[in-house]
Amino acid sequence: MTGYGALAAMMANNNNIEAFRRFSNLNVENILHMQAELQHLETVIHEVRAIPELNSFDRIWIDSPENMSEDDIRRIFERSRTLLDQYYRALLRTARINSLHRPPKENLELRRQWYDEESGGDQFLYGVEAGIFRDSSIEADMLTLGDNIGSKDALANFLSEKVVPFYHRFVGYRLHRSMAEKAFERTWEYRPETLVHAGNAICMLLSAVIPASSILVLFSVKSMGARLVAISMMSLVFSFLMNIIAQRRADVFMSTTAFAAVLVVFVGSANVMGN
Template sequence: MEGYDRLAALMTGDKGLSIFRAFKRLNAKNLLYLQAEIVIKEKELNRIMKEDRESREKFREQFSSSVRLLKGGEEPSAQWKKWMELRVLLGEYNTAFAQHAQLLRLKAPHGRDLEVFRGWLKENAFCATPVECDQWFGGNGESTKDLVTLSGRYENVDSLTRWVFGTVVPWYHGVVGDKKAGDEETGVVYYDDDRIIRATRVTSTITSSVIPATSMIVLYLVDHMVWRLVIIVLYNICFSIILGLLAKARRVEVFAASTAFAAVQVAFITNFPRD
C-alpha cells in the first residue's frame, strides 16, 4: 500500500490519528458570501413587494394573501421568481450554517497524537505534491489551529485515563513497543484504547472501594479523638483529589461525595468513647 491508501489505513487503525483540516476560514467566508447574497436578494424582494402593493392592480395587490395568484399561470410573477432565487440561497446557507456549526464543535487533536501523526508523515512520504503534505504542518499560510480530529481518544475519559494515554503508553512504547512488529500496512504499533480504558476503570473501582475501608480500619485502630478528626480531614482531602482524577465528576458532585464520606466517618467514630 502506498500514498493515500496507506494514510487511510493509518487513520483506520488509530481513531486518534483521524486528523483533518476544518477549513474554518474558508467556511466562514462562504457563509459571509451567502449571507451577503441573501441580503441583496431580500432588498430586491422588498422593493418588488412594495411595487405590487402600490400598483393599484387588484390582481397584484392580492399577492400577499394568495400563493396561487403569486405563482401566476404560465408565467410566474416577478415576486415569486425572486422568492425562488431566495429559496435556493436559503437552502445553501442553512446547510452550510449547520455544517460549519458542527465543524466548530470538533476538538483539536491532542498534542501527542499530532506528534505521532507528523512523525509518521515525515517517515512515509505518502504524497508527491508537497503542498498536500504541508497542510498538517501549518504550511500554506494556515495555522495548525485549523486541524481537528474526528474521534479523539482523550475525550470523555477521566484524568487517569488521559494520563495513561499521554504518559504511560509512550513510555511503555519506548521501552517495549519498539521491539514489537508493527502493522503490515502502516508499520505502526497499535495499542487497544478500549483495553486501556477498561484497565483504568477497574483501577478506579478498586480504589473507590479501598479508600473507605482503609479509613474505617485506621479510625478503629486510633484511640485519640483529635487524631481521628485529623485522619478524617486527611482522608477527605485524598478522597476529593482521587475522585477528581479517577472519575468524570463535576465540582458539585465531588463536593457532595466528600461531604457524604465525611459524614460516614463521623458517624463511625461516634461509636467510640472520647479519651
C-alpha cells in the same frame, strides 16, 4: 504503492491516525456570506411590502404589480428559500463537524513520521499540499473520524498522558513489540481500549480501598480534633482522585461531599457506641 494511495492505505489500516482539516475559517466565512445575503433579501422584501402598489403579493400569490414583474418577486422568494435551506444545512453540518474529536497529538506525530520515512510517504507532497504535514498552525483545525475512546474517559486520558510515558521508558519497550509496519518500526502502540480497561480496574480497586482505609484511620484515631483533621485530609485526597476520574466538576463536588458526610456519620456513631 506511493502517494495518496499509500497514505489512504496507511490511514485505513491504523485506527485514529486519519486526520483531515475542518477548514473552520473558510466554513464560517461562507456561513457569514449567506447570512449577509439573507439579511439583504429580507430587507428588500420588507421594502417592497411597504409600497402599496408593489405589495399585492402579500395577499395574493402572485398578482403582478405595475413597476415590478411577477418574475422579479418570484425570484426574490425562490432565492431566499434556496439560500435559507443552504444556510440551515451549513449550520447543522458545522455543528456536527465541530462535535468530532481532534486527533491526539501523538497520532499527528505518527502520521508525520510515516510521511517523512522513505518506506512510508517519502515526502511525496509538494508546495501547499505539503503544509498539511508540516504546518503546525493547522493542527488545531484537524479532526479524526474515529471514536477516540480515551477522550471520553478522564482516567484513561490521564494514564495515556502521565503514566504510559514513564511505563514505556522503564519497562514497556522491553515487554511490547513495535508496530509491524516498516515506517513505524521504532514506534510502540498502546491502544486506548487497554487504557480504559486499566482505568476501570483502578476505579474498582480505589472504590474498595479508599472507604475501608478511611474507616480504619478514623477508628485508630481517638481525639475528635485529630479525626476532623483526618476527615479533611482524606476528603482532599478523595477529591483529587475524583478530579482525575470524574467527567464533570459537579460529580467531583457531590461525590466528595457524600464521602465526607459518610465519614462524619461514622465518627458520630463511633462516639455514641464508645459512650
